[in-house]
Amino acid sequence: VFLSSSLHRLHVLYLLHDIFIHEAQRLDTLRPLTSAFKPCLVWMVRPTYQIAQSVMPESEGCAKIRKLLTLWVEKNVLSSQE
Numbered sequence: 001v002f003l004s005s006s007l008h009r010l011h012v013l014y015l016l017h018d019i020f021i022h023e024a025q026r027l028d029t030l031r032p033l034t035s036a037f038k039p040c041l042v043w044m045v046r047p048t049y050q051i052a053q054s055v056m057p058e059s060e061g062c063a064k065i066r067k068l069l070t071l072w073v074e075k076n077v078l079s080s081q082e
Contacts, residue, residue, distance in 0.1 A: 009048035010018050016044070017068055024075045033079055041078070045069070 014070045016037055023031045045065065052061035 006048055006052035006055065007020070009044070009051065010064060013048060013068055015046065015066065016041075020072060020077045021075060024077065038077070067075055 019033050019037070023034050045068075049065050051063060052059055052065065058071075069078070073080050
């Protein structure tokens with residue numbers, strides 16, 4: 001499914017965020033859903049950020065995406081190098 005607007009794509013990232021945080025709070029260290037989505041994140045985050053930046057370079061959308069990435073590093077979903 002092609003999501004044309006950065007707002008729609010941002011909503012998908014928020015849904016993923018909810019999954020990641022839910023798994024991070026569980027005692028299960030395997031995190032199967034996080035592991036399944038992790039290889040796809042770059043293909044989801046990059047176009048979302050690029051669309052948001054092309055519309056308005058310093059938009060609220062860009063800031064929200066950066067905030068999600070920061071939260072994912074804090075919750076060990078991603079490493080700081082990723």
